[in-house]
Amino acid sequence: MAERLTADARKQALGAIPGWTEVQxxxxxxxxxxxxxxxEAFGFMTRAxxxxxxxxxxxxxxxxxxxxxxxxxxxxxxxxTKLDIELARTMNTIAKLTAT
Amino acid sequence: MAERLTADARKQALGAIPGWTEVQxxxxxxxxxxxxxxxEAFGFMTRAxxxxxxxxxxxxxxxxxxxxxxxxxxxxxxxxTKLDIELARTMNTIAKLTAT
Numbered sequence: 001m002a003e004r005l006t007a008d009a010r011k012q013a014l015g016a017i018p019g020w021t022e023v024q025x026x027x028x029x030x031x032x033x034x035x036x037x038x039x040e041a042f043g044f045m046t047r048a049x050x051x052x053x054x055x056x057x058x059x060x061x062x063x064x065x066x067x068x069x070x071x072x073x074x075x076x077x078x079x080x081t082k083l084d085i086e087l088a089r090t091m092n093t094i095a096k097l098t099a100t
Numbered sequence: 101m102a103e104r105l106t107a108d109a110r111k112q113a114l115g116a117i118p119g120w121t122e123v124q125x126x127x128x129x130x131x132x133x134x135x136x137x138x139x140e141a142f143g144f145m146t147r148a149x150x151x152x153x154x155x156x157x158x159x160x161x162x163x164x165x166x167x168x169x170x171x172x173x174x175x176x177x178x179x180x181t182k183l184d185i186e187l188a189r190t191m192n193t194i195a196k197l198t199a200t
Contacts, residue, residue, distance in 0.1 A: 053142075060163070
């Protein structure tokens with residue numbers, strides 16, 4: 001099972017994935033993605049959903065039209081693990097490919 | 101443009117779409133859908149997203165694994181319109197077809 005990252009390891013990992021920050025009051029990381037429209041936002045979500053399902057590691061996310069707020073944490077570990085860092089990095093890649 | 105429903109019309113419409121209720125503190129309606137797993141939850145979202153895009157009327161929604169919390173309101177009208185009722189009804193149909 002993936003283990004919780006130490007505060008130092010988490011901070012270092014976050015430094016390498018632009019836009020992701022620690023979520024206030026929770027052991028979690030988050031980012032708000034803003035796209036051009038709903039088509040792009042949901043396209044991003046669909047690609048990310050396929051990756052998440054394959055990883056068996058799922059995001060908490062909220063979508064309002066062109067905006068997608070994502071929070072990542074590993075339930076079983078009670079905090080942020082390398083799975084969250086991996087999914088965050090992949091989401092950044094997908095978002096970059098999605099945005100026109 | 102779709103017009104805001106009166107309180108009476110909204111209450112009557114909600115009576116015919118199981119599970120949907122008025123959102124506290126907002127002129128909006130909401131429902132939390134619970135599925136078997138992420139596959140079902142995101143399958144539901146995907147079908148609903150296609151309908152929403154075609155209607156050009158989009159939900160606010162939050163997904164955590166097998167749960168999808170939906171809030172509907174018509175931004176331009178500042179409240180609940182027949183578009184929200186129509187989308188709510190369609191979401192119930194899709195959810196029924198999605199759940200195994």
